[in-house]
Amino acid sequence: MSATVAPALETGLAIRLEGVSLGYGRHAVLEDLHLDVAPGEVLVIVGPSGSGKSTILRAVAGLLTPRAGRVLAQGVPVTGPSPDRAMVFQDDALLPWRTVRRNVELPLRIRGVPRRDRGPAAESWIARVGLAGWEDRLPRELSGGMRQRVQLARSLAAAPRAVLMDEPFGALDAQTRGEMQRLLLDVLRDTAATVVFVTHDVDEALLLADRVVVLGRGGIGRVLPVPGPRTPETDRAGLRARIIEEL
C-alpha cells in the first residue's frame, strides 16, 4: 500500500508588528506599533494623509527596515520582499513594455512556475478580473480601472499568502471604484490570503474590512471589528461615526 501525503493547504500569513518604530533618515513617523493580523483576515488601515499608512505597509512588504522592533510573517522576521507578500499600489505599477499577459505572468516566473503553465494560469486570472480578450494589449492601451484590474490579477496569480494594498482604488472615479471594490470582495472569497489594505476612505474601509485599524495622530488608535456581511447594504453608521471621531 502506498501512502499518499496530501499537499499542505496554502493559508494566509499571520503578520505581527512587535514594538515597531518606523521612519525615514532622521524623520520618525511612527513609534512602538503593536499589531496582529490573523491568517485570512482583511485588515484595513484607515487614517488621514501623512499618518503613516503606506509606511506601515512598506515595512510589512519588507521594503522599509524598522528602526526598532520586528515585523514577523508566520513568526519569521521580515528582512526583505517575498513573493509570499504581493503588493498592489495606487499608481499603476505595471511594466509598460509588457503586455497584460506578460505582466500577470511575472510573479509566476518569480515563483518558478514552469513556462508552459504560466500562460493558462495568467489567462484564467485575466478572465477572472473581467479582461478576457485584452491579454495582448499594453498597459497604455487600458483605462485606469482596467490597469488596476491587471494589478489585481498580477498580485493574486501566484497565490501569495498575503496581499498588501496601498490605496489601490484611490485614483479611480466613484463608479469604477465601486466596481473594483465589488470585484475585490468577489475574488477574495476564493483565496485564503491575508489582506492588509490601506485607505483614507472610511466607507471603503467598512465595506472591505474584517477589522479596521484607525491610524490617528498618536499612531495606532482603536482596532475595531466590522460586523458582516460585507455588502454595501450593511448598515455601519454607528461604527462609521466612531471611526471619524478617532481620526
Ligand SMILES: Nc1ncnc2c1ncn2[C@@H]1O[C@H](COP(=O)(O)OP(=O)(O)OP(=O)(O)O)[C@@H](O)[C@H]1O
Ligand atoms: N521616502 C520618504 N522619505 C522621507 N519621508 C517620507 C517618505 N515617505 C513618506 N515620508 C513621510 O512619512 C510620513 C508618512 O507618510 P506615508 O506616506 O506613510 O503616509 P500615508 O498615511 O500613507 O499618507 P497618504 O494617505 O497621503 O499616502 C509623512 O510625513 C511623509 O512625509
